[in-house]
Amino acid sequence: MSDPLILGIETSCDETGVGIVRGTTLLADAVASSVDEHARFGGVVPEVASRAHVEAMIPTINRACAEAGVGIHDIDAVAVTGGPGLAGALLIGTATAKALASALDVPLYAVNHLAGHVVVDELEHGPLPETAVGLLVSGGHSSLLLVRDDAQDVTALGATIDDAAGEAFDKIARILDLPFPGGPWIDRAARDGDPTAIAFPRGLTAAKDLAEHPYDFSFSGLKTAVARWIAQQRSAGAAMSVPDVAASFQEAVVDVLTRKAIQACRDHGVEHLVIGGGVAANSRLRALAQERCEQADIVLRIPAPHLCTDNGAMIAALGSKLVRQGAAPSPLDFPTLSVLRVSTVVMHEQ
Amino acid sequence: MVMLAIDTSSPATSVAVLDGDVLLAHAVHIDARRHAEVLAVLVQEALETAGRPRVSAVACGVGPGAYTGLRVGVSSALAYGLAWEVPVLGVCSLDAMALAASDAVSGPFACAIDARRKEVYWAQYDADGERVAGPHVQQPGDIDGEIRALPWFGDIAAAHLELLHAEMADTVPYPDARDVARFAAHHVGRGRAIDAAPVLLSTHGHDDGATASALAGQHLLAPLPLYVRRPDAVESAR
Numbered sequence A: 001m002s003d004p005l006i007l008g009i010e011t012s013c014d015e016t017g018v019g020i021v022r023g024t025t026l027l028a029d030a031v032a033s034s035v036d037e038h039a040r041f042g043g044v045v046p047e048v049a050s051r052a053h054v055e056a057m058i059p060t061i062n063r064a065c066a067e068a069g070v071g072i073h074d075i076d077a078v079a080v081t082g083g084p085g086l087a088g089a090l091l092i093g094t095a096t097a098k099a100l101a102s103a104l105d106v107p108l109y110a111v112n113h114l115a116g117h118v119v120v121d122e123l124e125h126g127p128l129p130e131t132a133v134g135l136l137v138s139g140g141h142s143s144l145l146l147v148r149d150d151a152q153d154v155t156a157l158g159a160t161i162d163d164a165a166g167e168a169f170d171k172i173a174r175i176l177d178l179p180f181p182g183g184p185w186i187d188r189a190a191r192d193g194d195p196t197a198i199a200f201p202r203g204l205t206a207a208k209d210l211a212e213h214p215y216d217f218s219f220s221g222l223k224t225a226v227a228r229w230i231a232q233q234r235s236a237g238a239a240m241s242v243p244d245v246a247a248s249f250q251e252a253v254v255d256v257l258t259r260k261a262i263q264a265c266r267d268h269g270v271e272h273l274v275i276g277g278g279v280a281a282n283s284r285l286r287a288l289a290q291e292r293c294e295q296a297d298i299v300l301r302i303p304a305p306h307l308c309t310d311n312g313a314m315i316a317a318l319g320s321k322l323v324r325q326g327a328a329p330s331p332l333d334f335p336t337l338s339v340l341r342v343s344t345v346v347m348h349e350q
Numbered sequence B: 001m002v003m004l005a006i007d008t009s010s011p012a013t014s015v016a017v018l019d020g021d022v023l024l025a026h027a028v029h030i031d032a033r034r035h036a037e038v039l040a041v042l043v044q045e046a047l048e049t050a051g052r053p054r055v056s057a058v059a060c061g062v063g064p065g066a067y068t069g070l071r072v073g074v075s076s077a078l079a080y081g082l083a084w085e086v087p088v089l090g091v092c093s094l095d096a097m098a099l100a101a102s103d104a105v106s107g108p109f110a111c112a113i114d115a116r117r118k119e120v121y122w123a124q125y126d127a128d129g130e131r132v133a134g135p136h137v138q139q140p141g142d143i144d145g146e147i148r149a150l151p152w153f154g155d156i157a158a159a160h161l162e163l164l165h166a167e168m169a170d171t172v173p174y175p176d177a178r179d180v181a182r183f184a185a186h187h188v189g190r191g192r193a194i195d196a197a198p199v200l201l202s203t204h205g206h207d208d209g210a211t212a213s214a215l216a217g218q219h220l221l222a223p224l225p226l227y228v229r230r231p232d233a234v235e236s237a238r
Helices: A035-039 A046-068 A087-104 A113-119 A121-125 A165-175 A182-190 A207-212 A220-235 A242-267 A283-296 A312-324 B035-049 B067-084 B093-101 B177-187 B196-204 B210-215
Strands: A005-010 A015-022 A025-033 A077-083 A108-112 A132-137 A142-148 A153-159 A272-276 A299-301 B002-007 B012-019 B022-030 B057-061 B088-091 B109-114 B120-125 B131-138
Touching: A005 A046, A005 A087, A005 A113, A005 A312, A015 A046, A015 A312, A025 A046, A025 A312, A035 A046, A046 A087, A046 B067, A077 A087, A077 A113, A077 A312, A087 A108, A087 B035, A087 B067, A108 A113, A108 A312, A113 A121, A113 A132, A113 A142, A113 A153, A113 A272, A113 A312, A121 A312, A132 A242, A142 A242, A153 A242, A165 A182, A165 A220, A165 A242, A182 A242, A182 A283, A220 A242, A242 A272, A242 A283, A272 A283, A283 A299, B002 B035, B002 B067, B002 B177, B012 B035, B012 B177, B022 B035, B022 B177, B035 B067, B057 B067, B057 B177, B067 B088, B088 B093, B088 B177, B093 B109, B093 B120, B093 B131, B093 B177, B131 B210
Parallel strands: A005 A077, A077 A108, A132 A272, A272 A299, B002 B057, B057 B088
Antiparallel strands: A005 A015, A015 A025, A132 A142, A142 A153, B002 B012, B012 B022, B109 B120, B120 B131
């Protein structure tokens, strides 16, 4: 008998994502983004995102079904992001999923967005190892996770104590007059720059910080340092190379991310690192992670960029895994939690 | 024809199953912060109570009202429609209140839903219960004096007794899915749902009477929230 057909719904930020997965095979990955509407505001506006989700939800489900060549009645289970994320945005997905699952009379799994970012790699590189470290970097998250027992046991090793990495990219891009979202533009500008041109600070890497925050990140000080440096150059009328600033800033971010991720693998005797989230599309992060993993004898797994950014396929992939593991479904009255602990992979009791 | 109706535009989450003129099931749960938790459960229970009928249309109160509740209601209604492959009809929640209010009053009247920020969403109705003005969003004190002197319905009107003639307001405190269903059932076949205009209104919100003019003379609406306000966001300087 073939594996059940899982529909996954993701609405935790500005992407309306619907994925369809059977086993670990990706059948459809439809995403509608409201990013162009947010660009006018220089960042994601929650109310704008919520309005866009309502309108995009059903068309995106229909698009995913068409892409997969299935009808809505073929779906065997529905998975949805229950948190963490923007509360108002999450609700569009959970309300849709609850109604859909109960009308279709199929089980419903309210799952953790962060665990989805790790498990999605199964769609591309096959089953995850028993134990892995996950590095999640996006506009909303910067976390190091210890993923054990085939993703049934996820613990947070560390997270950002201020800005998310992607947020820092957006803010620096704005100061450099680059468009929103800033990540791809900084990446592009940095290709022609010298990453050693300016020595920007590496947050939480001093000895005393490492003792207290071995796996935490901080990008707020870096952002301030870059902003101050640019302001000084501008007020002095000095020439400034945007590629050098972009490359030096980017290097400071990815240096800390990869260094702490490798350290987490070493400290926990883990041989596999999975990187996910929108910032995982950054070419320098991918290159440096590859280089350092090779040196440390760690197997690096990074999904294709379209599976790194928020999408429904990652939620379907996690739902599919939970179904295979025989996990209990979520009740119809599960709450939507903008702050959902990473240890809650699937939501049961309130 | 069996219709499932829901309304989440106020602190009440309400659900009704209507077969022709017969109300098969009806439930109301009042908690402004738990629409998302209770709605699907109420629907499931109502369908059980109604004897698991084959539903042939879904009607949804599309507000105006608190945005989060509206989105829960509209998203759920659309998903039921998708799963059952049946049409989803939008009803202005103030119109549903007006249907209930017209049983209690003989002349013209007005209905209100809480818009927070000291404002109310409101619409004015003639003696036949037809909407003649609104939906608008305003502070009660800014509403035309002649309209303020009409009988008002809605619990938020009762909170402004010094400004609104709201002695009967609590007879119809909130929009109720039962009236959404009755309203939709009455108008199905008499008109058709309008499409393009409310979609735009839904995205961009209000605009000095644009919602009211787009909805003038319309009864069945697109199943999308009536925000009647633009999102609060400031475009960046660049």
